[in-house]
Amino acid sequence: MKKIINDPADVVAESLRGLALAHGDVLRVQEDPALVIRADAPVEGKVAVISGGGSGHEPLHGGFVGTGMLHAAVPGAVFTSPTPDAVEAAVAATAGPAGALLIVKNYTGDVLNFETAAELAEAEGTPVRSVVIDDDVAVKDSTYTAGRRGVGGTVLLEKITGAAAERGDSLDDVETLARKVIGQVRSIGVALTAPTVPHAGTPSFDLADDEIEFGIGIHGEPGRERIPLESADALVARLVTAIVEDLPFASGDEVLLFTNSMGATPLVELYLAHGIAEKLLAERGITVTRRLVGPYITSLEMQGISLTLLKLDAELTALWDAPVNTPALRWGI
Template identity: 85%
Template structure:
């Protein structure tokens, strides 16, 4: 195993120290328990938007803390849910009378631990609500989840709810928006290679030289099927078809297309895939009105991509275009 680390036991803490050093103008980091909050937290009169999950998916979630997006993020160990005390610390550091919305990816540990923290917050008379995102169309269930997994759509959900909070929407409205987005966003991914978790020291699964895992999870969970590698045109069409057919998306829809690198895919290949996806959607009469391309929800060094579609309307377009300033996502400021 070749990685730029000192000790697997301290890799998350050391990474957080680097994040804080690089972006102290945008955020600050609390340790033991680990949590990342906006530099100006708590922001008076605004709903706190909080998310988190296992490390190894950077820039998710800490890289999205800042104006117009998350108020706080809670990192767990690599591919491991954060603890309730970390979530509770993030709530305490950011939440006032306007309340908080917790964005939770649909993994059993995440759901249980965020739910526990919300209950503790309620005991302190804080209005804290949760939504669970489950946008992965690859499988109905897995050993890591009860139902569909939360994947690429999480990035879009964090941006849109963060923008709603920034413009002053109340907790009822931010929660309703989150549920709307969850209802019309779908994702699927594919892996060419496996990630290597530092404390494990070996790839999390094996693929033959001519195999790919279609429908992979962001922790390396099994997907729909293991198939032979194929040219990009066929592979991306397979991804687009799986997402479009699930909602389903239809002729005349306007969408945001998010083409994501799982960490090890170079931009040369990612933009190639994005272009194919745009053409495949156009052939179906689906119009791409907003785009995001890059490594925004990763799986350590996994080679692979994911495709996410969100059905757009005027409200979502306005919120997507709203200014954002975080370590990983910035425009309009």
């Protein structure tokens, strides 16, 4: 294992300290429990949008804390859900009478711990709503998961709900909008190599040089199938087909296309894949009107990509375009 780390047990804490030093203009970090909090939180009269989960997927979630996106992120250990008390602390630090929306990726630990935290916060008098995102079309059944996993669509959900909260929408309205996004976003990913969790020291799984894992999860979970390495044209076509036929997306739809690096895929390959995806969607009559390309929800140093499609309308487009100022996304400010 070659990593730029000290003690594997301190990786998350030391990384969060660096995040705070690099981006102290937009966020602050609390260490016990570990929280990343918007610098001006709590924001009076605004719904607090909070998310979190295991570390190792940076910039998700801490890199999306700031104006127009998350009010707080709750980082667990690498690939490990944060505890209920940490989530409750995030609610207490950011939410006022307007309440809080919790965005939860569909993993058993995350769902249970965020649910417990919501109950604790509500018992203290704070209105809390939770939404669970499950955009991964790779999961055809739930034999090894609790249903579909929350993956790339989480980034888009956090941006759009954060923009709605910023403009002053009520908790009811922000929750309704979140459920709309969840219903219209789909993702799938592929891995060429496995990630190595620092405290484990060895890759999460083995792949031969001529194999890829199609439909991988962001923690190295099994995909739909292990297939021979193929050309970019064939691989992206496989990804696009899986997404488009799931919702389904149709000719005439306008979409946001998010082409994501899983951590180690260089931009030269990422843009190549994005170009192929746009061409394939155009051939289906699907118009890409908004785009995001880069490493925004990663799996440590996994080499691979994921594609995410969100069906847009005027409201969702306006909220996506709204100003945002976070370490990882910044425009309009």
